[in-house]
Amino acid sequence: MIHYQPEEKLSETHYKFTKLASYRCHSEPVEVSAIGNYIAVGDAMRGPSLLQFIQNSGDSTSTSVDVSASATPSNAAAESSSSSTKKDTPLKPKPAYQLVEVARTFDHFWTTSCQLLDQDTVLAADSVGRVVLFQRNKEAVGEFEGLKLVKSCYYVGNDVVNRIKLCKASFPCSVQK
Numbered sequence: 001m002i003h004y005q006p007e008e009k010l011s012e013t014h015y016k017f018t019k020l021a022s023y024r025c026h027s028e029p030v031e032v033s034a035i036g037n038y039i040a041v042g043d044a045m046r047g048p049s050l051l052q053f054i055q056n057s058g059d060s061t062s063t064s065v066d067v068s069a070s071a072t073p074s075n076a077a078a079e080s081s082s083s084s085t086k087k088d089t090p091l092k093p094k095p096a097y098q099l100v101e102v103a104r105t106f107d108h109f110w111t112t113s114c115q116l117l118d119q120d121t122v123l124a125a126d127s128v129g130r131v132v133l134f135q136r137n138k139e140a141v142g143e144f145e146g147l148k149l150v151k152s153c154y155y156v157g158n159d160v161v162n163r164i165k166l167c168k169a170s171f172p173c174s175v176q177k
Contacts, residue, residue: 001022001023001024001025001029001032001039001041001051001099002019002021002022002023003019003020003021003022003053003097003099004017004018004019004020005017005018005020006018020096020097021053021095021097021098021099022099023041023051023099023101025041025043025046025049026043026045026046027043027044027045027046028043028044028045029041029042029043029044030042030043030044030111030112030113030114031111031113031114031115031163033114033115033116033122034116035116035117035118035119036119037052037053037054038050038051038052038053038102038116038119039051039052039053039099039116040114040115040116040122041114042111042112042113042114042124043111044110044111045108045110046104046105046108046109046111047104047105047107047108047109047111047124047126047149048104048105048109048111048114048122048124048134048149049101049103049104049105049149050101050102050103050104050116050120050122050136050149051099051100051101051102052099052100052102053097053098053099054097054098054099054100055096055097056094056095056096056097056098101147102136102147103136103137103146103147103148103149104147104148104149105134105148105149106148107151109124109126109132110126110127110128111124111125111126112125112126112127112160112161112162113125113161113162113163113164114164115164115165115166117166120135120136120138121133121134121135121136121152122134122135122149123164124164125160125161125164127160128156129156129157129158129159129160129161130154130155130156130157131154131155131157131161131164132151132152132153132154132155133151133152133153133154134149134150134151134152135149135150135152136148136149136150137149137150
């Protein structure tokens with residue numbers, strides 16, 4: 001998945017585009033849905049993923065890496081005598097734009113369609129006939145748990161849903177007798 005920005009208009013029908021950011025899906029992206037800087041990607045085999053489009057600031061690079069973090073409990077006594085050192089190693093600067101995966105499902109989910117409802121909620125359908133509402137795990141304790149899209153509720157309709165689309169319709173609230 002690649003995010004492009006039009007750079008200049010060459011003619012009435014031709015534009016020059018610049019690649020800003022990219023994200024590699026697990027298998028095949030079936031459907032893409034976006035609201036603001038958040039993008040839901042329905043992967044055919046892995047299920048829905050929630051991405052965030054981020055513009056980095058210019059001072060997002062560091063020139064030193066802490067190499068003492070690789071100490072294991074077995075050699076902790078040997079390393080206690082040596083001090084924590086920092087090694088000056090050049091790091092690749094962060095790109096100006098990134099597509100970052102902020103949440104995804106960890107279950108196998110054969111996605112046929114997905115729709116982003118808000119920045120934390122994805123509605124997805126699979127090849128078995130289920131329509132599932134996934135929500136981002138906001139009360140997560142660890143970093144791994146925070147990456148999960150958790151099943152909130154689901155409906156089994158036994159029919160494959162090919163497309164989910166939001167529509168803004170207004171219905172009268174009063175019922176006439």
